[in-house]
Amino acid sequence: MNRCDYVLSLSWEELRSEAPQLTDFFTGFGIDTSPGAPPAGVQIEGMGEEDFLDIGLSKGQLLRNLRDFLEKIDEMTRAGRREVRELSLLGGHDKDGAPEDLVITLKRGEITGIVGPTGSGKSRLLADIEWLAQGDTPTGRRVLINQEAPDPELRFSIEHRIVAQLSQNMNFVMDTRVGEFLKLHAESRMIDSPCIVSDIIAMANELAGESFTAETAVTALSGGQSRALMIADTAYLSTSPIVLIDEIENAGIDKSKALDLLCSQEKIVLIATHDPLLALMCSQRLVIRNGAVQKVIAADAGERRQLEQLLRIDELVQELRRRIRAGERIEENALEQMLRSEAGMI
Numbered sequence: 137m138n139r140c141d142y143v144l145s146l147s148w149e150e151l152r153s154e155a156p157q158l159t160d161f162f163t164g165f166g167i168d169t170s171p172g173a174p175p176a177g178v179q180i181e182g183m184g185e186e187d188f189l190d191i192g193l194s195k196g197q198l199l200r201n202l203r204d205f206l207e208k209i210d211e212m213t214r215a216g217r218r219e220v221r222e223l224s225l226l227g228g229h230d231k232d233g234a235p236e237d238l239v240i241t242l243k244r245g246e247i248t249g250i251v252g253p254t255g256s257g258k259s260r261l262l263a264d265i266e267w268l269a270q271g272d273t274p275t276g277r278r279v280l281i282n283q284e285a286p287d288p289e290l291r292f293s294i295e296h297r298i299v300a301q302l303s304q305n306m307n308f309v310m311d312t313r314v315g316e317f318l319k320l321h322a323e324s325r326m327i328d329s330p331c332i333v334s335d336i337i338a339m340a341n342e343l344a345g346e347s348f349t350a351e352t353a354v355t356a357l358s359g360g361q362s363r364a365l366m367i368a369d370t371a372y373l374s375t376s377p378i379v380l381i382d383e384i385e386n387a388g389i390d391k392s393k394a395l396d397l398l399c400s401q402e403k404i405v406l407i408a409t410h411d412p413l414l415a416l417m418c419s420q421r422l423v424i425r426n427g428a429v430q431k432v433i434a435a436d437a438g439e440r441r442q443l444e445q446l447l448r449i450d451e452l453v454q455e456l457r458r459r460i461r462a463g464e465r466i467e468e469n470a471l472e473q474m475l476r477s478e479a480g481m482i
């Protein structure tokens with residue numbers, strides 16, 4: 137018996153324990169999935185021409201949809217088995233060919249910063265990770281997943297990418313509304329939570345400051361808003377366990393909140409940055425020079441305390457930004473007053 141026939145012959149209790157998503161699939165076609173109802177196969181056999189007209193599909197199309205749906209469930213189960221627990225970077229060489237002394241393993245829930253002068257190779261390191269380099273990029277680095285070289289299927293699969301890249305420019309080419317875009321994305325991920333779209337929009341609005349709604353056209357979003365939407369979307373919908381971020385400092389979004397959000401989703405986050413606040417928020421940072429990682433600095437208690445103070449200073453900067461955005465004039469002693477009211481800051 138093939139898988140399709142097997143599913144069609146199960147009782148609803150059996151089906152629920154086998155793959156709960158299937159009951160939603162059948163309910164969507166008006167099939168009675170209550171516990172005592174006849175199995176799906178019996179009900180489909182009993183459907184007349186009118187019933188098929190009602191659902192807008194022929195019997196053959198319905199069965200083909202079921203087969204596609206089962207394949208998708210299987211693929212997602214396989215993806216779950218390919219679970220990424222850790223990511224290791226093995227050094228290659230710098231721009232002059234000198235060996236890079238690097239062996240480091242990054243774990244889920246960890247944020248790693250990549251810092252260094254302009255042109256030193258930060259984006260190149262992100263690209264090496266995105267392509268799961270195997271000594272075949274200009275740096276000669278290798279990337280291991282769970283201490284093994286990833287299989288080629290994982291490297292070159294477009295559909296099941298384990299790495300999500302949030303690049304500096306987010307441009308939408310689709311002509312659709314935010315709500316519709318997120319709904320489609322959630323469906324493609326088989327995430328069927330009724331609040332998911334509104335949750336993502338609420339989070340994106342928290343990150344962006346300037347609100348938009350489910351009815352806003354994606355092409356009308358500002359740079360900061362689309363960046364915020366992509367971060368919230370990645371956090372809630374992306375199954376990619378590794379997230380690479382190239383510069384969010386100028387995106388006009390609440391960057392510390394954005395990092396907290398991604399980190400709370402147990403992702404392995406790498407962020408290339410020139411921003412001291414973001415760099416200090418990381419669990420560790422890789423210092424790059426001349427195309428190679430020169431050292432790894434782990435955050436310590438001293439740096440954590442500096443981060444706390446920097447976050448307070450950042451709040452003041454945000455407040456100034458808010459006032460300037462609102463068209464206010466900044467009085468001569470405004471900053472001094474704000475600093476004084478921040479007890480103990482100066």
Ligand SMILES: Nc1ncnc2c1ncn2[C@@H]1O[C@H](COP(=O)(O)OP(=O)(O)OP(=O)(O)O)[C@@H](O)[C@H]1O
Pocket residue numbers: 229230231232252253254255256257258259260261274275408426427428
């Ligand atoms: N190990 C290496 N060997 C050879 N070329 C390298 C190496 N590392 C980086 N490069 C090259 O050096 C150039 C600059 O690197 P990259 O763009 O990654 O710098 P960056 O630190 O991201 O700069 P910015 O801060 O300006 O964004 C790129 O062309 C990159 O491919």
